[in-house]
Amino acid sequence: MHVRAEYIAVSKLLSKILRHEPLLVGVQLDKHGWVSIDVLIRAIERTARSPGASKRLRTLPTVTREVIVAVVATSDKQRFTISSDCKRIRAAQGHSVEVNLGYAEMEPPAVLYHGTAWSNWKSIAVEGLTAQTRHAVHLSTDVDMAKQVGARHGPPLVLVVNAAQMRADGYTFTCSDNGVWLTQVVPPAYLSQAEQHTQGSKS
Structure with missing residues (x-):
C-alpha cells in the first residue's frame, strides 16, 4: 500500500x-x-x-x-x-507519559520476540529488557517484525523470549489493540538469541 x-x-x-x-x-x-x-x-x-x-x-x-x-x-x-x-x-502502545491502557492480563504465546540493535546486547545480557522511557517492553509474535524494529537502530539482533516460562514464574502480559505484547521487564534468564552472529565481539 x-x-x-x-x-x-x-x-x-x-x-x-x-x-x-x-x-x-x-x-x-x-x-x-x-x-x-x-x-x-x-x-x-x-x-x-x-x-x-x-x-x-x-x-x-x-x-x-x-x-x-x-x-x-x-x-x-x-x-x-x-x-x-x-x-x-x-x-495503541509506546507511551512515555503515564497512562493506564486498560488491557486485560492475557496468556501469551509460548515464545515471543524482541528486536534491538547488536550494540545493546552487552547491557541486555546483564540487565534484561526493561521499559526504559516507555510504558512497557514491546514484544512481537513475528521474527521478521522484530528484525525490522531492531534494524532502526543499527545491525539488528532478534531475541527470543521464553514467555511461557515467564508466565509460569508469575510475570504478567497484556496485548495491545494492534497485537503488540507488553510486559514490564524480561530478565536475562528468559532471553536467548534467535540468530547467532559470526562476529566474535557480538557472539
Whole structure:
C-alpha cells in the first residue's frame, strides 16, 4: 500500500502527541490515553498558527477528521486506535507519559520476540529488557517484525523470549489493540538469541 507523504507527516506528529508530548499542542490525555479527535484537531490548528510554531507544524497539511481516519487506516503497524463511538483517539502502545491502557492480563504465546540493535546486547545480557522511557517492553509474535524494529537502530539482533516460562514464574502480559505484547521487564534468564552472529565481539 502506497502511503501519501502527508499522512506520514501527520502520523509522526500524532505519535509524538499521543505517546510522548500531548502538551506540544496543549491537549491532555485521559488516564487511559484517549483524547477527543475534535479537540485534537483544533489544538493542532491553533498551535500551527501560533507565533514561533515549529516548521513541522507550520508545514503540516490541514489535519481534518478524514485525514486522521486515513492515517489510522494506513498505519503499517496500526499505531493508533479510534474509539468505538469514533469520537476519541489514542496510541495503541509506546507511551512515555503515564497512562493506564486498560488491557486485560492475557496468556501469551509460548515464545515471543524482541528486536534491538547488536550494540545493546552487552547491557541486555546483564540487565534484561526493561521499559526504559516507555510504558512497557514491546514484544512481537513475528521474527521478521522484530528484525525490522531492531534494524532502526543499527545491525539488528532478534531475541527470543521464553514467555511461557515467564508466565509460569508469575510475570504478567497484556496485548495491545494492534497485537503488540507488553510486559514490564524480561530478565536475562528468559532471553536467548534467535540468530547467532559470526562476529566474535557480538557472539
